[in-house]
Amino acid sequence: MPYSWPKWGVTFADLAIYFGDGDVTRLRGAARSAYRRHTVGVVFQAFNLIPSLSARANVMVPLRLWGVPRPDAHRRAAALLEQVGLDQRAHHRPEQMSGGEQQRVAIARALVQDPPLVLADEPTAHLDYIQVEGILQLLRTLAARDGWLEWQPTTIASPSWPTG
Numbered sequence: 001m002p003y004s005w006p007k008w009g010v011t012f013a014d015l016a017i018y019f020g021d022g023d024v025t026r027l028r029g030a031a032r033s034a035y036r037r038h039t040v041g042v043v044f045q046a047f048n049l050i051p052s053l054s055a056r057a058n059v060m061v062p063l064r065l066w067g068v069p070r071p072d073a074h075r076r077a078a079a080l081l082e083q084v085g086l087d088q089r090a091h092h093r094p095e096q097m098s099g100g101e102q103q104r105v106a107i108a109r110a111l112v113q114d115p116p117l118v119l120a121d122e123p124t125a126h127l128d129y130i131q132v133e134g135i136l137q138l139l140r141t142l143a144a145r146d147g148w149l150e151w152q153p154t155t156i157a158s159p160s161w162p163t164g
Contacts (some may be wrong), residue, residue, distance in 0.1 A: 019117060028104035037066070043120035047102045051095040055081060056090040059112050066113065080108040083138055085131070099126035107135060111142065119140045 016023045020039070027035050049058045056077045064074035081090050084104040094102050103126040110118055117141075124132040 005032060038113075039115055039117055041113065041115035041118040043103075043106050043118065043123045045121040045125070046104040049105055049109075051094050051125075054091050054093055055086055055097065055101075055108075058105055059108045060092070062109060062112055078109070080112055080141045081105070084108050085134060100131055102126065103127060104118055104131070104135070111138075114142075118119070 001145055005109040014071065015025065017025050024035060026033075050061065054060070056074070059077035060070075063076060066078070074086070079091065081087050084107055085107070086101060086104055089097060089101055092101075094105070097105070103123070107120075107123060110120070124135055127135060
């Protein structure tokens with residue numbers, strides 16, 4: 001049974017999300033997984049870093065899962081860690097980093113595959129104002145480099161989102 005909001009006359013069955021060539025809500029199984037793997041970078045609010053891995057290794061994980069050779073993954077991760085100001089912390093594990101540093105590792109991991117879509121849950125919440133400016137500038141630079149029509153942070157919120 002689809003969720004509904006009678007107040008607005010909307011059900012999940014009525015919703016479609018178009019990105020790129022089609023409606024991503026119609027993807028199932030392996031096609032959905034492949035789409036997420038190749039198209040979407042995610043910055044989680046809780047970071048979701050692997051505790052036993054260094055910052056560099058956490059950023060390398062998506063590339064290694066893609067089959068990128070270790071030296072190439074290492075170079076790409078090092079470059080992104082430098083872009084987010086963590087090149088000197090590359091060998092530190094999450095427990096050895098501040099919340100802001102962990103957040104920047106998570107951002108680097110989300111960007112490591114150059115995804116055309118980045119979904120971020122409060123990506124600057126743990127950063128000070130100087131770091132926020134640096135991360136926003138990085139995102140603007142990537143948007144300009146990749147020829148995105150525009151880069152616009154969007155907030156989607158619903159106080160009554162269905163839970164069950």
